[in-house]
Amino acid sequence: METDLRLESSLWVGNKRYRAVLTGWHLRWTEVDKKDRDKKTISVPVAEVVGVEEGRVEILPQKLVEDKDKEFTVFYVKRSSSGGSFGLLWRLGRTQFSCPSRVLRDQWTKQLRTALKTHSPLRPHRLLVFINPFGGKRKGRKIYHSLVAPLFELAGISSHVIVTEWANQARDHLLKKDLTGFDGVVCVGGDGMFSEILHGLIGRTQQEAGLCENDPAVTLQPCSLHIGIIPAGSTDCVCYATVGVIDPVTSALHIIIGDSQPLDVCSVHHASALVRYSVSLVGYGFYGDVLAESEKHRWMGPLRYDYSGAMVYLSNRSYAGIIQYLPADPMISTPRDKTRCLSGCSVCSRSTERLFPHSSDSASLYSSHFSQFSSDSEGEWQSVEGRFKCVSLTCMSSSCPRSPLGLSPSAHLADGTGDLILVWDTHPLGFLKFLHRHTSTQDQFDLPFVEVHRVKAIRFLLPSSDKAEEAYEEIMGQGHGRAEEERGYQETVNRSSSQQHLAEKSTGREMTNEQKTASPFLCGLCCSKSPSVSVWNCDGEILPFTEILCRIHGQLVRLYARGIEDSTNIHDCSEQHDKCERRCILNK
Ligand SMILES: Nc1ncnc2c1ncn2[C@@H]1O[C@H](COP(=O)(O)OP(=O)(O)OP(=O)(O)O)[C@@H](O)[C@H]1O
Ligand SMILES: CCCCCCCCCCCCC/C=C/[C@@H](O)[C@H](CO)NC(=O)CCCCC
Ligand SMILES: [Ca+2]
Missing domain, CATH: 2.30.29.30 (Pleckstrin-homology domain (PH domain)/Phosphotyrosine-binding domain (PTB))
Structure with a gap:
């Protein structure tokens, strides 16, 4: 050739x-x-x-x-x-x-x-593009038409563009409409918009495969359509962590050349039902409280996270919980091995083999069961109980401009595992040190009150005393919203298991008034009693449940990206490429 x-x-x-x-x-x-x-x-x-x-x-x-x-x-x-x-x-x-x-x-x-x-071979010919006109600084339409569309045209890509008119329109389109002829789906927006596409595509793929998303033991079918992200939101964490920069032109070029980056996805379940999917953060305690607080200050724009972060920090809260986790094989990688998942990552490449051992045999690929997570010889369920400042699970590093190395700097995009970060209750200055290390290259896990585990699944339970207290709060009114929500959800599940119904309930963007009231944040400086339970932040959405089970699905979706290119390796060795011992970016 x-x-x-x-x-x-x-x-x-x-x-x-x-x-x-x-x-x-x-x-x-x-x-x-x-x-x-x-x-x-x-x-x-x-x-x-x-x-x-x-x-x-x-x-x-x-x-x-x-x-x-x-x-x-x-x-x-x-x-x-x-x-x-x-x-x-x-x-x-x-x-x-x-x-x-x-x-x-x-x-x-x-x-x-x-x-x-x-x-x-993976260059797209036809793309379905969703633009959120209200994401970030409301520049989605301009970004697409002035920076991206001319490049798509030059590359001979035809695109069907839908400017969304309501939340979850993109998700529902992907769940219900004819997608024949499209090679990929592009979202122009932030993490919330990406999450819509993620839910739509995963849901559609499982529907067509006849698989039940509610059962955490089912091996889900990977999505065949690629996802492209043109960053235009206030938080573009998924774009940053998979491309390394937040830049619409860079992302458009990755889409055009048909780059392909598999991505792990975490499914979150409650009482035998799927609640949501996540790729960047399932966080309880600090991150849940920051999100709940920030919802009250949406008018501040992206700054609301900084303001809410400061408020929640000052409230100095901690929460009791029982965390069970299923460790991943420590021989493959660990969250403290000081490696970074960069473009062409060997840990992720080897994982593809491990995750899809008979990739030519599609039957065995898609029908095998996770058998309640116990058939793996890699580890037994472990359990810890105590008070925590925060409990976080992330499928990838979750690097973002706020934290350039991310929540877990050595996490991998596509290794089929997630990192569980437990921050035990500690002195406020200790916690500040932990948070501050996210902004530098200092190791945030090298602190006596922090634990990190590479896992395949986790469960979170409330100690029985807090369950009683939560029930009391619900009766007295404070937790009313959540109890209602939970009962309503369960009724939905009982009445009809239709995917649409479930998705509607679980990915509904707007918090109900009851839920807002149930937001657990009370300023520790001015309120006499603070609630004993926090909320879960799932990729920027508040979950309506406290007790959850999460399972990581290795390489469930594919993005038009290639992981972060190491800028220290930019060099041209075209003349002696065969002899070059450095990871060449230019001459692959
Ligand atoms: N036309 C629309 N009207 C209202 N909401 C929409 C519309 N289209 C999409 N959305 C919703 O807006 C939410 C936020 O969008 P997006 O992530 O693009 O922007 P963002 O500014 O980064 O979000 P956030 O402010 O939540 O960080 C998404 O969850 C999406 O479901
Ligand atoms: C003293 C300095 C303290 C600085 C602390 C920095 C810590 C930064 C960690 C950043 C972690 C981002 C995780 C990603 C979360 C996204 O899925 C989600 C949706 O966009 N964003 C939020 O929930 C927004 C939540 C933002 C929480 C801060
Ligand atoms: Ca991973």
Whole structure:
């Protein structure tokens, strides 16, 4: 194949002559008429070519085509350091080549297009795009139409765009409407919008496979449609943790070239029913309280989390609980092994084999049962009981601008495990130290009151004394909302097990007034009694239940991303790529 596609000739770029070579994998051009030591080769992997056009072409601010005769333009991914973030910014690179003849020009464009087809099998042709016009700073529509749509057009992608008019419209569309012909679904918004797509796609896939999402023991079927995220929210944690930067153009380019990043998903259950799915955080105590408090201050925008964080910190609360967890195999990786899950992560690649041992045998892939989590030889259920400042479970690092290394810096995107972080009750200054370490490279787990475990499942129970107290609070009014909600949910489950009903109930965005009243945050500085139970924060949504069971489903969805590229490894070794011992980004 390599030899079939090889094309080599002299080409001009401006007034300089180049020797250009197209092999199956790379397009390279080297300036001739230069002394050997000054010769520089530009090398673009075919997989990162965005498009090839006849003529001298510009696409922004609008498409302009000149000299269609002997010229062609190649658009490709160009990297630059992002300044603040760990990942790399991607930009659209463009080089206009002149050929000595039209015949040669046609040969170049034809061969480049053939190479693209051969080496980028996952490039999308047709995408379903949902834009949340109200996410973040309400710039979703502008971001899509000015920055993303022209790139999709250049790459020959056709998109069906839906600007949402109400919450959960995207989720319901994915659950019910015809999705034939689409290669992927793109959301333009924040983590909440991503969560809608996640619920819609997972639900639809299980419906079609005839699998019951409520049963935590069922091995769910991975979704076939890819998800692309164009960040336009106030929190874009999933984008940051899977791409390394929050930048619409970078994300659009990952979508165009058909990058594929599998992602673990956690299912949260209560009383034999699915409550929600999560990828970034299932958090009780501090993170639950911050979310509950922040809901009262939505008008502050993204700043509400900082304000609420400070308020909740000052209230100095801790909560009793029993946590049971099923450890993952510590021989594979641990949350304290100081590694980072970066693009091409070997732990995640090996996990694919482990998670899907007979990937060609689809029957065994999708019908096996988790048998109440006990058939694995990797560990027995463990149990701890006590008072905690917070209990968090994350399927990935959950890095975000607020915390560039994330909740668990060594967690993996696609290893089929999650990290359980237990912060025992401690002095306020100790807890502040823990929180502050999230903002630096200092190890937040290296503190005597912090434990972290790599797990496959967890259960959270209230001690019986708190159950009684919670019941009392419910009777007296404070917890009324939650009791109602819980009963209502159970009735829904009993009455009808329809997925739509369940999803409606569990992913409803708006908190009811009762739920708002039930929000457990009371300022410790001014209130005499604080509640004994917190709420769960599930990827930015408050869960209506306290006692839950969570199970990690390895690589349940795929994103148009490739994980974080290590910016310290950006170098060009195109001339001696075979001998290069560093992880090359440019010359894969
Ligand atoms: N047209 C719409 N009207 C109201 N809500 C919508 C609409 N479309 C989507 N939503 C909901 O808005 C929520 C927040 O959206 P998104 O995540 O895009 O923005 P965000 O600003 O990051 O969110 P948040 O403020 O919750 O952090 C999502 O949960 C989604 O369900
Ligand atoms: C003294 C300095 C203290 C600084 C503390 C920094 C700690 C930062 C940890 C950040 C963890 C983010 C986890 C991701 C959560 C998202 O799924 C969710 C939806 O977008 N966001 C929130 O719930 C928003 C919740 C935000 C909580 C802070
Ligand atoms: Ca994981």
